[in-house]
Structures are given as C-alpha cells and as structure tokens.
Amino acid sequence: MLKLISSQIVSMNDIEEEILDRKNRKKSTNMILCEKVIGQILEEITLSEYDLIICTGEGELGQTYSFFSSLASKDHARPIFFQNSLHNSTLGSVSLQIPNIHLGISASNGFISYETGIEMALASSSTKPVIIVGIDAYPKELLEVKERIYGNEIKLKSGACGALFLKDSTSELFKSHKGRVLTDICFNTHCEAPTSREVFPANGLEDILRKLSQNHTNFTVNRPGGDSIVYSFES
Amino acid sequence: MNPVDTISITGHGLISPAGIGLDALWEKCLSNNSVIKNGLGVIPKSDFSKVTQFVENSKWCKSIPKVKSKALYYSLFSIMSAIDSAKWIELNKTDTIVIGTTTGNLTSWEDSLMSYSLGDDKDQTIESIREQSLGQLSVEIKKTLAFTGKVLITSSACSASTQAITLAYQQLSSKRSVRAIVGGVEELGKLTIRGFGSLKLLTEDNCKPFDQNRTGINLSEGGAFFTLERNSDSPYLLRDGSTVLDSYHMTSPHPEGKGYQKSIHETLELSGLTKESISLIHAHGTGSFHNDQSEGFALNAIFGNQVPVISTKGVHGHALAASGAFELGIILKVLETQLIPPSSALVEQDQEIDLLLPRKPLEGKVTNILKATLGFGGVNSSFIVSRRDDA
Known part of the structure; x- marks a missing residue:
C-alpha cells in the first residue's frame, strides 16, 4: 500500500526564474521542473532517506x-546534449542537487x-x-509536431507533478501523517478517449x-492513448 | 513474500552480435572469441532477416508490426523465444512484461528528427517521430502479442535491464503478477554512437576490460528476455536485487564505487546470502578507464581478490540497456555447465585492479553468481542468481 x-x-510559469538563472544553464527543462516539484514536497516534510521514481512519457x-x-x-x-538526452539524466541531475535519495528509477511508458x-x-x-514525479517538457520546436502525432483531441502542455507516498505502515511517519491509502492499481486497455484537456504524458x-478531491475511493481513469487505470483507495 | 516461495528463471531468448540464441553467445564467451568489428558489435542484416521471419511466423504474433524497428523485432524475437523455451501455452492478463531500454526504436525516428530540424515536415517524417516515445515499444509489443497484461519500462541507461530484472522479481514476490517476462533491448544508432564518441569513451580497437592498456568501450546491440515463474522446478533461482544512486557525477562513476558497493551490500542482505557464498561475479567491465577502475576498487573492497570476476564485454561489446540481460544469459550457462568463461580480452591486468580475473575457462562448483552494473546518472544495480541445491 502507498x-x-x-x-x-x-x-512552466512556476520555473520562469529558475530557467533564467545562470547556474541552471546546463540543465534541461525536465531537470528544473523536477527539482522544483521535489523541493516543494520536501518543504512540507523532512525525510532522512527516500526512494525517487521519475516518470516521463517523452x-x-x-x-x-x-x-x-x-x-x-x-x-x-555536442556532449552536453548527449548526456542530457538520456531518459534518466533528470534522475542523475536531481541526485546531485538534492541529498538523501536512495533507490532511483526512471520509468517511461507514454501516457x-x-x-x-x-x-x-x-x-x-x-x-x-x-517520491513519484511525473514530468514532460516540450520545446517550442516540437510541441506542434507532437500534437499532430497524438491527434486533435489532445492539447499538450509542459509541466511536472509529484507526490510523496509512505509504505511502511509501522513507521511513526506513517502513523503521524494523514493521507489517502492506495491499495491497488490495475491496468486495462482499449478504453474510450478521455475528454479533451491539457495534458502531458506523465x-x-x-x-x-x-x-480524490471528488471523494472517490475506487475509480477508473481513462488515459490518452487507450489505457484505462483502475485505482483502489481505502475509504 | 511467503518464505517458501521461490522465483525461478524458466526460459530465455536472445539475439546478440554473436548470433541468434544463447548458445551462440556462450560459445564465443567460452572461447574468448570477440565478435566486435571496427569497434562495434553489430547484428548482421542476415540475422535480422531471420529474426523478422521468426517473429512474423510465430504463433505468438497476432498482428504483423507496422514499425520494422530493430529494437521492436529484437524484443519480440527474444520474448517469443523465451516463452517457447519456458513451454508456456498462453499469455495471461496476470503476466507482466518488464523492459529495460535506453533509446527504444531509435533508428526509426532519429533520421526523421534530423530532417525535421532542417525544415522537412512531411507527414511521413512526423509520423516517424512518434517512435521517439519509449512507450511506443510497449504499445507495439502489446499489439503484436495481443497482450492484455502490464508492460513496464525502465530507462536507467546501462543499468536498465539489470534493474528491470529486479523490478520483475518484485512483481512476483509482491504477488502483483503471476509470471513475468523481463529483459533488455538496444539498437545502435547515431545518438549512441556519436554521443558516446563525443564523450571520448569509444575505441576502434577491441575493448579490453580491466586491462592495463584498455582504450575504451565497444558499443553493441541486441535483445535478451527471460521468463520468471514462482515455485517452478527450474534450477535457476533469481533473488531480490537493489539499485542505489551514486549522487556523484552525471557520466562518471564514483571513484570508489560508493553506490555500487551499497547496491551489492543490499543485494546480499536481501538475498540472505553472505559475501563468502558468492562463487562468481559477472562485472559490468566496459573497458572504459574510469568504469573499470571504480568497479575494481569496489569489488576488491567487498570481496578481496579471491572470488573470480569476469567481464564478457570484450566478446559481445556493451549493449547499454541490454547488457545486464545479455549477461544474465551467460550466468545461466555458467550455472548449467559449471564452467566459468575467461574474463574477456584480458592481456595484461591493470596493476591497480586487484581482482581474480580468470584468463582461461575454470571448472568448479558455481552456486551463487552476482551480477552488478553501473550506468550514467550514477545508477548502480545488482542481483544474484543461484543454482538450486538439488539441481
């Protein structure tokens, strides 16, 4: 359970200053977005060590x-573009900036x-x-291309989302923090297209x-691309 | 996991520059016979044609893929071969496929992206760019196999398939999947060849892991997949593994292998084994100066110089995300034959690397083999495979 x-x-509006900061000139937009979202999570809670899963569709x-x-x-x-082009370069970069990361996974699976x-x-x-982070950033040169690829129903945006999950139900941290408990996730294929809205794959x-804000506990989400995901949270 | 549960490797499928199937690769490793030409390990077109025919004629092929990428066909061939070798009769929704890859269908989209950057926006060019998303590999595998289970992809550079193998193990140990198919795939393309070249990591000579005169890496390509089952009578037991970040540098390993050592210690602890019980270490051993130095220091710090350590990349090259999967295949052959191949292409061992590196095949009782891998971004992964006591 999580x-x-x-x-x-x-x-992207939230990282305008960071993008202009010279100290970030060798970082990709993904890296800056990811640092921002993790930084905001860690402002709320202090962790001695944690695992990090960075998910990106593109x-x-x-x-x-x-x-x-x-x-x-x-x-x-150009070497800098090559080393930064790898899917896990954001994970590597973030691990240099933010301490206490233990396990690191870079997951990529479209939408x-x-x-x-x-x-x-x-x-x-x-x-x-x-901490599970979802992240995708579109350079202006490729935004329209990707929208052509994915079809008219999908309006793409750049951005990041991240959440802290606790696993060890016996820990003080788990007991002392309120939160919704995810017990299962199930993947199905061939769902109907979701209603049009701005998305990024991750x-x-x-x-x-x-x-959750609508007080659902067991619910299905249809993702662009045709997968539907069934979530089970404890009520 | 229930303490009596075991997770076994029950089938395999592999295509490498050494040829089609695990035996072709094993024969080259045992004879220390490199398949590298002009600094690269390339799968010949004739082998790709055979793989294509196999895939499209297989009973597992429910629809012919539209994308003819090497990565897709290496994956499908290896997956179908693994399922056949495990004698599975059907795929189920409760099965999971876990893939490690760095670049997915790279050669299907890289030329199109270059053309587009120069102003070509024809529909065909744009459609090819679709393949840039790694998720396309999973979409096309699912479609070809009519697979309704989960397909998960990890992209942790050179550690990807080593990490994928542990992720698949955990799918079974957590009972989130009944069976798994796991492996890695990589195809050579401009991104990797020119990219690694720009970092001055490649050599046109044959690579010499752990050698005093090593000059760099030989990139290669291919795919390798394995079936995992719970409580099977297969002789090959997979144990839980670990991934730990160095938090040191984007492209260089920590000089003393900080994360690498931690990953190995964790893997030993998770598997309930001691370092003394390890019979053989299949190292990452790329032939790059810094990788081999870091790995040599770290392995000596944990195991001293009495446990045999091999790298086989001098034979098959460095297939990046697929390398851990290639090397799992070799590990299975070691456990089957109880023969340890020589550490490949070693002529004069680096005096600063104090490891026991066999120069010729060794015979002996091999029970537990550690596989450890390092990758860009400071990702270190490891796992252990054991031969069952009663096998």
Missing part, C-alpha cells in the same frame, strides 16, 4: 532535439508513465518513503488528485 501524504503540481525531448539539430546542421555531436511508476512502487521491496497524478 499512503499519499503530499502532492505538488508545477507549471524523456528529454528538448535535449534530444538539440543533439540532432546540431548533428544535422553542423555534423557536430501511462506515472501509473507505471506507481506500479513499480507498489511492488518494490523497499519500505522507504517514495501527468497521471493530476487525474488521481481530481478524483
């Missing part, structure tokens, strides 16, 4: 585009990336607190928070 203790949503799209753009126009492979991270956390034998947490 007890949802704290959640944060970060938009990976480091901007860095990958920059790598290939340089390769195409100048036949030059069910966040749900994949939850599934991995539920199965994990670790009992440490786990924003599955936003669906969960919306349903």
Whole structure:
C-alpha cells in the first residue's frame, strides 16, 4: 500500500526564474521542473532517506532535439546534449542537487508513465518513503509536431507533478501523517478517449488528485492513448 | 513474500552480435572469441532477416508490426523465444512484461528528427517521430502479442535491464503478477554512437576490460528476455536485487564505487546470502578507464581478490540497456555447465585492479553468481542468481 501524504503540481510559469538563472544553464527543462516539484514536497516534510521514481512519457525531448539539430546542421555531436538526452539524466541531475535519495528509477511508458511508476512502487521491496514525479517538457520546436502525432483531441502542455507516498505502515511517519491509502492499481486497455484537456504524458497524478478531491475511493481513469487505470483507495 | 516461495528463471531468448540464441553467445564467451568489428558489435542484416521471419511466423504474433524497428523485432524475437523455451501455452492478463531500454526504436525516428530540424515536415517524417516515445515499444509489443497484461519500462541507461530484472522479481514476490517476462533491448544508432564518441569513451580497437592498456568501450546491440515463474522446478533461482544512486557525477562513476558497493551490500542482505557464498561475479567491465577502475576498487573492497570476476564485454561489446540481460544469459550457462568463461580480452591486468580475473575457462562448483552494473546518472544495480541445491 502507498499512503499519499503530499502532492505538488508545477507549471512552466512556476520555473520562469529558475530557467533564467545562470547556474541552471546546463540543465534541461525536465531537470528544473523536477527539482522544483521535489523541493516543494520536501518543504512540507523532512525525510532522512527516500526512494525517487521519475516518470516521463517523452524523456528529454528538448535535449534530444538539440543533439540532432546540431548533428544535422553542423555534423557536430555536442556532449552536453548527449548526456542530457538520456531518459534518466533528470534522475542523475536531481541526485546531485538534492541529498538523501536512495533507490532511483526512471520509468517511461507514454501516457501511462506515472501509473507505471506507481506500479513499480507498489511492488518494490523497499519500505522507504517514495517520491513519484511525473514530468514532460516540450520545446517550442516540437510541441506542434507532437500534437499532430497524438491527434486533435489532445492539447499538450509542459509541466511536472509529484507526490510523496509512505509504505511502511509501522513507521511513526506513517502513523503521524494523514493521507489517502492506495491499495491497488490495475491496468486495462482499449478504453474510450478521455475528454479533451491539457495534458502531458506523465501527468497521471493530476487525474488521481481530481478524483480524490471528488471523494472517490475506487475509480477508473481513462488515459490518452487507450489505457484505462483502475485505482483502489481505502475509504 | 511467503518464505517458501521461490522465483525461478524458466526460459530465455536472445539475439546478440554473436548470433541468434544463447548458445551462440556462450560459445564465443567460452572461447574468448570477440565478435566486435571496427569497434562495434553489430547484428548482421542476415540475422535480422531471420529474426523478422521468426517473429512474423510465430504463433505468438497476432498482428504483423507496422514499425520494422530493430529494437521492436529484437524484443519480440527474444520474448517469443523465451516463452517457447519456458513451454508456456498462453499469455495471461496476470503476466507482466518488464523492459529495460535506453533509446527504444531509435533508428526509426532519429533520421526523421534530423530532417525535421532542417525544415522537412512531411507527414511521413512526423509520423516517424512518434517512435521517439519509449512507450511506443510497449504499445507495439502489446499489439503484436495481443497482450492484455502490464508492460513496464525502465530507462536507467546501462543499468536498465539489470534493474528491470529486479523490478520483475518484485512483481512476483509482491504477488502483483503471476509470471513475468523481463529483459533488455538496444539498437545502435547515431545518438549512441556519436554521443558516446563525443564523450571520448569509444575505441576502434577491441575493448579490453580491466586491462592495463584498455582504450575504451565497444558499443553493441541486441535483445535478451527471460521468463520468471514462482515455485517452478527450474534450477535457476533469481533473488531480490537493489539499485542505489551514486549522487556523484552525471557520466562518471564514483571513484570508489560508493553506490555500487551499497547496491551489492543490499543485494546480499536481501538475498540472505553472505559475501563468502558468492562463487562468481559477472562485472559490468566496459573497458572504459574510469568504469573499470571504480568497479575494481569496489569489488576488491567487498570481496578481496579471491572470488573470480569476469567481464564478457570484450566478446559481445556493451549493449547499454541490454547488457545486464545479455549477461544474465551467460550466468545461466555458467550455472548449467559449471564452467566459468575467461574474463574477456584480458592481456595484461591493470596493476591497480586487484581482482581474480580468470584468463582461461575454470571448472568448479558455481552456486551463487552476482551480477552488478553501473550506468550514467550514477545508477548502480545488482542481483544474484543461484543454482538450486538439488539441481
């Protein structure tokens, strides 16, 4: 089981200052978004050690585009764009900036990336607190391309969402914090297309928070791409 | 997990630059015969054609994939071969597929992204860019197999399939899945070849892991998948593993392998084994200066220099996310034959690496084998495979 203790949503507007900060010039937008969302979670609660699962549908799209753009126009492979293009570079970067991360996973699975991270956390034998972050950032050059690919129903945005879950029900931390307890998640395919709204592939947490705010405990979420996810929370 | 439950590896499927199937790779490892040419381990087109035919004629193929990417077909071939070898008769919703990959269907989209950056926005170009999302690999695997269970993807660079194997183990140990198919896949492309080249990590010579005169990495490609089942009578027991971050550097390992050591200690603790019970260590051993130095220090710090340590990347190259899965295949052959292949391409051992690196095949009782891997982003993963006492 996973007890949802704290959640944060970060938009591109929230990181305007950080993007302009020179100390972040070697970081991707994903990295800056991720640091922001984890920082906000850790402002609310102090953790001595925790696991981190970073979920992304597109990976480091901007860095990958920059790598290939340089390769195409100048036949030059730039090392910084390559190392930042790997899907887990955000995990690596964040681990240098924020202490106390133990287990690290970089999950990627299209529009069910966040749900994949939850599934991995539920199965994990670790009992440490786990922060699950969903993150995707679109460079302006590729936003329209991706919308053409995904079809007219989907309006894409960049952003991050993150939540802290506790696993060890015997711990003081678990007992002393209120939160909704997720007991199961089930994946189904072939659902109907969801209603149109702004999304990013790894924003599955936003669906969960919306349903919980409506006092649902057992609910189904239809994700873009055709997967439906069934959640079971303790009432 | 119920203490009497065991999780076993019951089937395998593999395609590597050494050829089709695990035996082809094993034969090359045992004879220390490198398949690297011009610094790369490339799967020949003729083998890709055979794999394509196998996939499209397999009873598991419910619809022919539209995307003809190497990564997809390496994955499908390995998955179908593993299921066949495990003698499964059907796939169920309670099964889970776990994949480790770095770049997914890379060569299906990288040229299109380059063309697009130069102004080509034809529909076909745009459609190819769809494949950039790693989730496409999972979508296409599900569709081809008509698979209704979960497909999970981890992308932790060179540690990806080593980590995936533990994630699959945990699917079974937590009883969130009844069976699992797990492995890794990688295809060579411009991103990885030019990217690693830009970091000055590649060599055009054959790589020499742990050698005094090592000059770098040989990239390679392929796929390897395994079936996992609970309480089977298979002789190969998989145990829980661990992943720990270095929090040190984006592309260089911690000089003393801080996270690597911690991962191994945790894996030993989770498996209930002592370091003295480890018969063999299959190291990451890429042939890069810093990797081998860090790994050598860390393994010596834990095990001293009495436990045999091998790297086989001098034979098959470094298949990045798929490397841990390739090497799990080799581990199964060691447990089956009780033969340890030589640590590949070793001529003159680095004097600063104080490990027992066999230069010729060793015979002996091999019971527990540790697999440990390092990756960019400071990701360190490890797991242990054991031969059942009564096997």
